[in-house]
Amino acid sequence: MKITKDEVVYTADLARLDLDENSINRLAEQIGDILEYVDTLNSVDTKGITPTSHAVFLSNAFREDEVKESIGADKALANAPEKEGGNFIVPKVINA
Amino acid sequence: MKLHELTIHEACGLLKKRDISSQELTRAVLDRIESVEKKVEAYITIDAETAVKQAELTDKEISKGNILPLSGIPLSVKDLICTKGLRTTCASRILDNFTPQYDAFVIKKLKKAGAVIVGKTNMDEFAMGSSTENSAVKITRNPWDLTCIPGGSSGGSAAAVAADMCLGSLGSDTGGSIRQPASHCGVVGMKPTYGRVSRFGLIAFASSLDQIGPLAKDVLDCAMLMNVIAGYDPADSTSVPEAVPDYTSFSNKGLSGTTIGIPKEYNETKGLDPEVSGAIKNAVKVVEALGAKCIEITLPHTKYAVAVYYVIAPSEASSNLARYDGVKYGFRDKEKNSLIDMYRSTRTKGFGAEVQRRIILGTYSLSAGYYDAYYKKASQVRTLIMEDFKNVFKSCDLILSPVAPTPAFKIGDKVDDPLTMYLSDIFTISANLAGIPGISVPCGFSSAGLPIGLQLMGRHFEEKKMLTAAYNFEQATDFHKKKPEI
Numbered sequence: 001m002k003i004t005k006d007e008v009v010y011t012a013d014l015a016r017l018d019l020d021e022n023s024i025n026r027l028a029e030q031i032g033d034i035l036e037y038v039d040t041l042n043s044v045d046t047k048g049i050t051p052t053s054h055a056v057f058l059s060n061a062f063r064e065d066e067v068k069e070s071i072g073a074d075k076a077l078a079n080a081p082e083k084e085g086g087n088f089i090v091p092k093v094i095n096a
Numbered sequence: 097m098k099l100h101e102l103t104i105h106e107a108c109g110l111l112k113k114r115d116i117s118s119q120e121l122t123r124a125v126l127d128r129i130e131s132v133e134k135k136v137e138a139y140i141t142i143d144a145e146t147a148v149k150q151a152e153l154t155d156k157e158i159s160k161g162n163i164l165p166l167s168g169i170p171l172s173v174k175d176l177i178c179t180k181g182l183r184t185t186c187a188s189r190i191l192d193n194f195t196p197q198y199d200a201f202v203i204k205k206l207k208k209a210g211a212v213i214v215g216k217t218n219m220d221e222f223a224m225g226s227s228t229e230n231s232a233v234k235i236t237r238n239p240w241d242l243t244c245i246p247g248g249s250s251g252g253s254a255a256a257v258a259a260d261m262c263l264g265s266l267g268s269d270t271g272g273s274i275r276q277p278a279s280h281c282g283v284v285g286m287k288p289t290y291g292r293v294s295r296f297g298l299i300a301f302a303s304s305l306d307q308i309g310p311l312a313k314d315v316l317d318c319a320m321l322m323n324v325i326a327g328y329d330p331a332d333s334t335s336v337p338e339a340v341p342d343y344t345s346f347s348n349k350g351l352s353g354t355t356i357g358i359p360k361e362y363n364e365t366k367g368l369d370p371e372v373s374g375a376i377k378n379a380v381k382v383v384e385a386l387g388a389k390c391i392e393i394t395l396p397h398t399k400y401a402v403a404v405y406y407v408i409a410p411s412e413a414s415s416n417l418a419r420y421d422g423v424k425y426g427f428r429d430k431e432k433n434s435l436i437d438m439y440r441s442t443r444t445k446g447f448g449a450e451v452q453r454r455i456i457l458g459t460y461s462l463s464a465g466y467y468d469a470y471y472k473k474a475s476q477v478r479t480l481i482m483e484d485f486k487n488v489f490k491s492c493d494l495i496l497s498p499v500a501p502t503p504a505f506k507i508g509d510k511v512d513d514p515l516t517m518y519l520s521d522i523f524t525i526s527a528n529l530a531g532i533p534g535i536s537v538p539c540g541f542s543s544a545g546l547p548i549g550l551q552l553m554g555r556h557f558e559e560k561k562m563l564t565a566a567y568n569f570e571q572a573t574d575f576h577k578k579k580p581e582i
Contacts, residue, residue: 003460007460008456011456011459011460011463012456014459014463015414015418015443015455015456015459016421016436016439016440016443017440017443017444017447017452017455017456018440018441018444019444023449023452027452027453027456030453030514030515031453031456031457031460033514033515034406034457034514034515034518035457035470037402037403037406037515038403038406038407038470038474040399040400040403041400041403041404041407041473041474041477042473044397044400044476044477044480046473046476046477046480049476049477049479049480050476050479051472051475051476051478051479052475052476052478052479052482053304053475054304054334055290055304055305055478055482055528055529055530055531055532056289056290056291056334056336056531056556058291058334058336061330061333061334061335063330071197071198075197075198076197078195078197079193079194079195079197079424079425079426080423080424080425081422081423081425081426081427081428081430082428082430088423088424090423090435090438091432091433091434091435091437091438092433092434092435093435
């Protein structure tokens with residue numbers, strides 16, 4: 001197999017996903033198939049070829065460092081699952 | 097005359113002459129939605145109240161003589177484009193309760209042009225899919241055959257346009273997500289050049305490939321929508337400051353002087369349906385009769401496009417979707433008491449199977465030890481695919497091909513086999529990798545009565561040439577005039 005169950009579990013952990021046994025088996029098989037298909041790329045000689053990450057040529061988009069109107073804290077917090085006093089509330093991180 | 101069946105240009109003419117009012121038109125479209133939505137399931141959110149109010153305002157403006165390019169035109173928008181105050185879900189449980197605090201650039205443009213937004217259309221979750229079956233909300237059906245998929249990921253938009261549940265729509269295209277559903281539903285759909293339309297307010301899937309574009313009942317409507325949404329936006333750092341021509345001013349005098357390339361590789365594609373191939377051969381005859389010169393071209397790296405895409409798109413997605421952590425917006429699993437457990441549980445419960453599959457695939461491709469073998473290799477082959485296009489565009493102006501290898505397939509047929517599903521994008525993906533524009537125009541029907549689309553692709557920023565050829569083809573045929581019986 002192109003990807004082992006342990007690798008699926010390790011990768012899911014990096015991506016902060018929990019997988020049950022069924023999903024692990026299914027994903028190992030499906031992602032294995034996809035990676036095997038992707039391996040057709042190995043038949044292409046890419047020695048010295050510059051990788052492309054952006055299809056249309058553009059140089060850096062700079063702008064002046066000026067303060068402009070922004071949406072503000074209230075709107076930025078409007079969709080927060082939990083908030084208080086202008087802050088996002090998250091489960092406790094440090095145990096006192 | 098049924099008002100919901102009007103094209104945008106027809107409706108604009110009637111509104112301008114005050115033969116109809118925006119309120120009559122909007123109500124007709126809302127009534128149409130009400131009568132067929134149960135069968136088609138194209139919409140996630142219908143905003144009748146705001147639409148009616150907007151139509152009232154528009155009528156007042158029209159009576160004062162203030163007529164804008166899309167005054168009073170009822171449109172729909174794919175549910176991954178942010179609409180201020182109107183729920184935007186990406187068809188995902190993780191954004192089920194998300195209400196944007198601002199309008200996307202294209203929404204601002206539509207509103208400024210006088211359009212009436214009637215609702216948000218269904219899609220594959222986070223635009224990941226080719227059938228709209230990956231929606232966490234509902235399954236959209238193809239108006240031409242309710243047992244078939246409408247294509248995807250902009251399946252709700254394509255079905256809504258085909259079923260006259262709006263006059264036009266905006267979708268997004270990352271690997272074919274506008275063109276493929278347009279082809280399956282018998283409407284016109286266009287992916288502009290990367291950077292032509294601002295992505296500000298478009299919820300990201302794969303940032304180097306995503307592009308917003310129109311779905312419309314005919315080519316002129318598509319061009320009218322392009323006139324409104326194209327243009328430079330400093331809020332999108334990949335927006336290109338290139339002048340916007342009047343896309344609607346195309347000539348209808350045939351195609352002499354236009355050279356159209358036909359990739360020989362596309363005919364050799366495994367799984368190409370003979371009826372699709374037949375419709376494309378007919379289309380070649382039509383463009384030749386219109387005066388175009390057709391030549392055989394070769395895109396030798398095109399066969400690697402799907403493999404390249406399924407490394408690059410999931411890699412970018414795994415990074416873009418890291419933001420959904422239950423903290424800033426969207427769903428949070430409140431049962432969990434530690435931060436990391438909350439992240440994990442929120443993401444696991446919030447994302448559907450296909451999204452999780454792509455996040456893991458992308459995370460794997462980018463992870464230590466695999467980056468060179470997958471992401472770097474794919475990005476190098478992407479360069480070769482772009483060079484193929486650069487080379488052929490020295491000898492032709494446009495490329496002609498199928499949009500999808502088959503007509504719409506049955507709901508449920510490919511859900512358990514992601515790789516086969518991925519291969520349905522084989523003709524559309526290279527345009528996204530190379531950033532070039534592509535359009536789907538109706539070019540025939542299968543024996544089962546399902547629409548078949550023709551794809552034209554052009555050089556960067558040469559949408560107008562592409563639209564001109566599409567318009568001439570459309571005017572020489574009548575496939576776009578047929579309507580599904582629902």
